[in-house]
Amino acid sequence: MKIYYNSSLWGKGKGINGLAQKIYWQFEYAGSKRCIPVIYRFPKGIVFDIITFLDEVKLHDFFEKYEAIEETLTPLQRRCAEQEHPYQAVPLKEIWINGRRSESGYSSCSTVSIPWAQQDDGLMLVRKAYSSILKNTACFACERFCVPYPKTDSLKLKRCCVSCGLIK
Numbered sequence: 130m131k132i133y134y135n136s137s138l139w140g141k142g143k144g145i146n147g148l149a150q151k152i153y154w155q156f157e158y159a160g161s162k163r164c165i166p167v168i169y170r171f172p173k174g175i176v177f178d179i180i181t182f183l184d185e186v187k188l189h190d191f192f193e194k195y196e197a198i199e200e201t202l203t204p205l206q207r208r209c210a211e212q213e214h215p216y217q218a219v220p221l222k223e224i225w226i227n228g229r230r231s232e233s234g235y236s237s238c239s240t241v242s243i244p245w246a247q248q249d250d251g252l253m254l255v256r257k258a259y260s261s262i263l264k265n266t267a268c269f270a271c272e273r274f275c276v277p278y279p280k281t282d283s284l285k286l287k288r289c290c291v292s293c294g295l296i297k
Contacts, residue, residue, distance in 0.1 A: 130258035132169040132176055136236040136275035139251055147171050153262070159217040166259050174277035175226065179219055180259060183268040187215040188243060216241055216270045229279035239272040 132149075133142020147169025154165045162182045169176040195202075195210050202210060218239055224231045242252040244267060255271050256263055263269055 130254050134171040134173055134176060134275060136176070136238050136273045138238055138240055138255065138271060138273050145171070147176055158219050161215075161217070163219065164262055166262055174231075174275065176273065176275050178255065178259075179272040179274070180255075180262065181216060181219075181270040181272075182266050183216055183241070183243075183270060185268050188246075188268055191215055192246060218270075218272055221274070224274070224276050226276065226279055231276050231279050233277045235274050235276040237272055237274045239270060241268070241270045243268050 131142070132147045133144055134147065135142055148171075150168045150170060152165060152168055156163055161184075164180045164182075165177050166180060167177065191214060194213075221235070221237075224235055240251060242256065252269075252271055256269075
């Protein structure tokens with residue numbers, strides 16, 4: 130998969146492809162197992178994906194409960210439904226690269242792959258690229274983050290270490 134220096138999961142990028150650094154960092158958040166398989170390095174910063182493995186039974190139950198009434202939900206009911214959704218994004222407060230906080234923030238986007246929900250699966254390239262970790266997973270989510278390097282001599286980086294602070 131060719132990754133460019135942006136957070137888009139769909140658009141074609143411009144410029145050079147990122148240099149892949151495999152990390153396969155696994156963690157759990159909000160009751161879901163997650164993985165950052167690779168960090169892609171660029172002269173300006175990094176791009177990485179957080180893959181969330183979704184429970185297909187919980188997704189089916191959620192869709193059964195809300196699919197027929199989705200258009201009639203009040204704003205409050207919609208917010209409650211969003212809180213019940215089996216997928217919850219990882220709310221990153223800050224991202225640190227090699228011990229330095231990225232002060233310029235980050236950009237991100239996310240989507241969910243639910244093949245049986247009659248949605249256009251825009252994540253086929255992601256599924257193929259990360260097939261080794263997604264081989265037994267029908268449903269998953271992908272959040273892509275694009276983070277500029279902190280103010281430092283980023284050209285001297287040989288390896289990249291990333292840590293994130295969550296919003297509490």
